[in-house]
Amino acid sequence: MKSKNILKNLSAIGLSDVIGTGATAFFWFYLASVISPENYGEIFFYLGIATLISSIVLIANQNTITVYLAKKIKLQSTLYVITLIATVIASFVIIFWFYRVDIIFVLIGFVFNTLAIGELLGRKLFNSYSKFILAQKGLVVIFGLSFFYIFGVDGILYAIGLSYVFYTILVYRGLKRETFNFPLLKQHAGFVTNNYSFGIIQVTRSQIDKIIIPMFLSFSILGNYALGLQIMAILNMFPNIVYKFILPYDANQEPNTKIKIITILSSIGFAFGSIVLSPYLVPILFPAFNESIIAIQIMSLTAIPSSITLILTSKFLGLEKSRYVLIGRILSLSVITSGMIFLGMNFGIIGLAISYLLANTIDASFLSISNYYLRRKK
Numbered sequence: 576m577k578s579k580n581i582l583k584n585l586s587a588i589g590l591s592d593v594i595g596t597g598a599t600a601f602f603w604f605y606l607a608s609v610i611s612p613e614n615y616g617e618i619f620f621y622l623g624i625a626t627l628i629s630s631i632v633l634i635a636n637q638n639t640i641t642v643y644l645a646k647k648i649k650l651q652s653t654l655y656v657i658t659l660i661a662t663v664i665a666s667f668v669i670i671f672w673f674y675r676v677d678i679i680f681v682l683i684g685f686v687f688n689t690l691a692i693g694e695l696l697g698r699k700l701f702n703s704y705s706k707f708i709l710a711q712k713g714l715v716v717i718f719g720l721s722f723f724y725i726f727g728v729d730g731i732l733y734a735i736g737l738s739y740v741f742y743t744i745l746v747y748r749g750l751k752r753e754t755f756n757f758p759l760l761k762q763h764a765g766f767v768t769n770n771y772s773f774g775i776i777q778v779t780r781s782q783i784d785k786i787i788i789p790m791f792l793s794f795s796i797l798g799n800y801a802l803g804l805q806i807m808a809i810l811n812m813f814p815n816i817v818y819k820f821i822l823p824y825d826a827n828q829e830p831n832t833k834i835k836i837i838t839i840l841s842s843i844g845f846a847f848g849s850i851v852l853s854p855y856l857v858p859i860l861f862p863a864f865n866e867s868i869i870a871i872q873i874m875s876l877t878a879i880p881s882s883i884t885l886i887l888t889s890k891f892l893g894l895e896k897s898r899y900v901l902i903g904r905i906l907s908l909s910v911i912t913s914g915m916i917f918l919g920m921n922f923g924i925i926g927l928a929i930s931y932l933l934a935n936t937i938d939a940s941f942l943s944i945s946n947y948y949l950r951r952k953k
Contacts, residue, residue, distance in 0.1 A: 591705035592816045595712030596808060602716045603805050606723070606731075607861050612798030614728050616789065619801040621732060623785030625681035628669065630778035632661035632682075633689055639770045640693025641822055642892060654767070655690060655750050662686050677729070680736025691745035696819055704819075707741060714738035769897040776904040780911060780934070787915045788927065799867040800927050803874045806853070810845045810875060814838050814882040822889045835886045842882035849875035870928035877932050880939035887942040899945045907938035 607615055634657045666679045688711070695704040715738045722730030788797040817838045853871045857864060884903070891899045914930025922929070 591708040592812060592819075595708045596812045598712045598716050600805060600809055602719050604860065606719075607798075607802055607805075607864060610728060611795070612802075612863055612866075613794045614798070615801055616794035616797030616799075618728065618731055619785050619797060619804075620789050620794065621675070621678055622681065622735070623782040624673070625678050625732075626685060626778055627782045627786070628665050628678075629682055629685040629689070630775045632658060632665045633686060633774060634658045634661060634767070634771055639767055639774075640690060641697040642770075642895070655746065658686065658690065659746075659750075675732075677732035677736065681732050682736075684736040684739035684742075687742040687746050688739050690749065691742040692819075694745060694749055696823055699823055701820075707745070710741050711738050714740070769901060770892070773897050773901040773904060776901060776908055780904050780908040783908065783912055784915050784927065784931065787912065788919065791916060791920055792923070796866075796924055796927070799864050799924055800870060802857075802861060802864050802867045803871045803928065803931075806849060806871050807874055807877060807881075810842070810849055810878040811881050811885075813841055813845070814878075814885045818885040818889055821886070822892065824893075838886060839879070839882050842878045846875045846878040849878075866924060870924045873925070873928035874931050877935045880935045883939040884935065884942060887939075887946055890946065891942070896949075899942065903938045903941040903945075906941055907934045910934040910937050 606618075634654055639654065662683060665682060669675065669678050669682065691707065692704065695701075695707065715735060718734035718737055719731060722734040726733075784800070785797060788800060817834055821834070850872045853875070854868055857868050857871065861867075888900050888903075891897065911930050911934035914933055915927060918926030918930050920926070
């Protein structure tokens, strides 16, 4: 692939992700400056619940849609229908279990986002991806601030759910594009099942901390920890951009080695930059969250194994060898779950940060070793 095309397509994804992440970071950082760590933690708890449920209903997760559209395998409508039926069922369960409509708004938004982004990346419609991302992130800020000042903290989840409204257009078009094809789905059941399991494990891995922390510690500690997660979202921004770009190319066996090396090196720089700056910036910008400083420094190191994990995940999914990714996520989930409970209860937020770092390092290490042995077999 020509360097000019790489730069053009990567820029289309990168610009929107940088602006979008910056916009949402502004919103979450502003919120952290005006509400208590306890309220901040409670919001992230319910976001974690919605995200976890979305992984269960998403039979067609983003990676599955991206890979099959890149390979021109016509399963989009079939996977969409099954996913949307599961979403409706889950909505009734949420009402019965939590008595909260706002979680349903977030759930539907997350599902539509996953389906739509998977399609845009799979079809390599990077300019359209950029426009939809910018629109959604802009609405997070507009709706988020408006709903916060009108309804208070209780309006935040509604605002986040409604920010995905434009994705309904893409989901509707995707449903109409093909006919339901269950026999074709059966032919690809192995990859779909493995990737579905991988999606649940991955989301559980990324959200279990938000659910465990209030159970064993407090919403206040979760709030401080969540500020660290927002810092990590910024540090992982470039690796996530690269991952979205390289997955459809890895699916067609088109390696982009140079950009992968640059990604890892940049993560090292970002990690150490965060370690140096956080003791100076947190007390000024978020004085109520001083408890998070050391945790942020520890968590910042995670940017390095996270970038390695994303690059190797793209490679394995492109080869339809999702079981390696699945095993890596299971190992990571085991580490973070046990670490959050035992290290968190004994060392507080510092133990939580160490658990976060260890879990990501285990994932990256397993995928690196697996990649080494696969290359030796050739």
